[in-house]
């Protein structure tokens with residue numbers, strides 16, 4: 013039998029992203045995008061003088077790094093920009109893990125972590141979360157490997173306080189602890205302040221969710237100069253131009269209009285709390301999510317069935333056919349009117 017791929021790629025089960033269907037207009041509550049357009053500054057920037065698509069972009073992302081350093085209160089040496097935070101995660105797994113340097117993460121979390129381990133041949137340990145999906149920080153001490161934790165976690169939305177993250181970072185000296193803060197802007201606590209104190213902490217951020225730039229692909233890593241140095245080694249060897257000029261300008265514009273995004277996040281949080289209360293009133297169990305989504309189940313209807321019935325009514329949510337969570341659906345918080353349509357469809361289904 014002919015097989016072109018190496019054994020690892022031949023055996024790999026690729027990550028399956030949320031559907032982006034083209035057959036009709038859905039109310040899209042399945043991939044945690046923002047319902048709000050990017051700031052008007054983004055359109056101004058990308059149609060301006062600096063777009064210059066005939067020239068390569070600045071591989072060091074100098075202006076973006078300067079804007080981020082000022083905004084977050086870290087030094088330029090603490091920062092790296094990537095093509096989405098998925099690319100940062102790729103670089104981090106490549107740089108800090110291998111067959112002899114494994115990694116641990118919660119058994120219920122972002123599915124990409126396990127796929128990256130399979131792809132790169134990294135041994136991984138899945139640490140069980142509690143029955144209520146809570147993460148016990150003690151479980152991550154003394155595991156003898158690197159650690160990655162999404163905080164708030166996906167798809168539960170639960171978050172750990174910075175003191176717990178600090179404990180995990182302290183009890184793993186000589187190991188890299190990656191904290192994936194994709195959803196931190198929706199009510200979580202950021203641990204970015206710990207970067208100055210610990211050289212083994214890497215914080216991953218994305219502009220996809222809170223900054224309405226899922227389509228532009230922009231992610232950011234914040235860590236010690238030592239960790240950022242290794243990540244740059246990988247970046248320059250992989251694709252030094254992974255941030256294109258338009259995305260760079262869109263990112264710069266995002267830093268120029270932070271109030272706009274803060275206000276949008278506030279709106280999402282308000283809507284989330286309202287929809288959470290409505291779902292609970294309808295008898296759903298809903299986790300206490302601090303992200304831009306809710307994670308909910310009902311005794312009245314199975315997870316898969318609810319997903320399918322909503323889909324038939326033009327509402328897309330995310331269902332995971334995975335052990336422990338197949339009764340649930342993850343519902344992205346959209347605009348008020350999108351959530352009204354979701355609740356109306358839901359009422360029709362359960363009555």
Ligand SMILES: *Cc1c(COP(=O)(O)O)cnc(C)c1O
Pocket residue numbers: 044095096097098099122162166192194217218219220226230231
């Ligand atoms: C969405 C998401 C990402 C990826 O974000 P991109 O920047 O769009 O690649 C990373 N981690 C978690 C936990 C996410 O939910």
